[in-house]
Amino acid sequence: MLKIAIIVGSTRPGRKAEAVARWVHSIASKRTDAQYEVVDIAQFNLPLLDEPVPPSMHKYSKPHTKAWAERIAPFDGFVFVTPEYNHGTSAALKNALDYLYVEWNNKAAGFVAYGSAGGTRAVEQLRLVMAELQIADVRAQVALSLFTDFENFSAFKPAAHQEKALGTMLDQLVAWSHAMRALRTRAADLQKLAA
Ligand SMILES: Cc1cc2nc3c(=O)[nH]c(=O)nc-3n(C[C@H](O)[C@H](O)[C@H](O)COP(=O)(O)O)c2cc1C
Numbered sequence: 001m002l003k004i005a006i007i008v009g010s011t012r013p014g015r016k017a018e019a020v021a022r023w024v025h026s027i028a029s030k031r032t033d034a035q036y037e038v039v040d041i042a043q044f045n046l047p048l049l050d051e052p053v054p055p056s057m058h059k060y061s062k063p064h065t066k067a068w069a070e071r072i073a074p075f076d077g078f079v080f081v082t083p084e085y086n087h088g089t090s091a092a093l094k095n096a097l098d099y100l101y102v103e104w105n106n107k108a109a110g111f112v113a114y115g116s117a118g119g120t121r122a123v124e125q126l127r128l129v130m131a132e133l134q135i136a137d138v139r140a141q142v143a144l145s146l147f148t149d150f151e152n153f154s155a156f157k158p159a160a161h162q163e164k165a166l167g168t169m170l171d172q173l174v175a176w177s178h179a180m181r182a183l184r185t186r187a188a189d190l191q192k193l194a195a
Pocket of ligand 1: 119
């Protein structure tokens with residue numbers, strides 16, 4: 001069974017990210033194509049990156065890094081639930097991404113974003129980051145509007161069409177997560193042959 005994490009991309013008190021992630025989980029859980037779990041970066045209390053060695057060297061030294069790596073490693077794909085802060089993603093999500101490397105590599109991702117313009121600028125920025133982390137990001141995305149998907153810019157009340165948009169994104173994410181899992185297996189087999 002594929003494992004897909006729904007990453008809560010804001011750590012702000014009073015954040016909207018939690019309600020959005022719960023909505024993604026409630027719809028995704030009705031599907032039978034993967035196991036979906038909410039992963040809240042706030043629970044890991046990650047300081048601003050404090051590892052002395054670049055994460056791509058995979059020499060994690062801090063307990064919080066090891067705990068975060070252990071949580072992320074088993075997943076085949078990710079739904080990043082992201083706010084838009086100053087036309088980018090949140091510093092908390094970027095920091096959490098920066099902490100790891102191999103745990104992200106050759107996996108797939110889709111985005112659920114929110115903001116005055118559907119969080120689209122945050123997603124465009126994240127797509128550049130995905131390339132460097134070797135994460136294959138799917139085209140379909142969910143763009144939630146602060147004007148029409150949140151009552152009084154606060155209570156989350158997604159418009160009916162957003163559920164369909166989420167379904168399309170998850171269809172693509174599941175397909176690509178399978179493809180990337182096959183790629184990881186093949187890469188591991190080739191490594192064994194070379195050893
Ligand atoms: C520091 C900061 C910068 C923001 N910049 C933008 C922005 O550039 N575009 C936008 O659409 N909304 C912006 N907003 C509004 C957020 O989309 C809105 O506050 C949202 O609820 C933040 O997500 P969160 O509640 O999950 O943290 C900004 C909010 C904050 C706190």
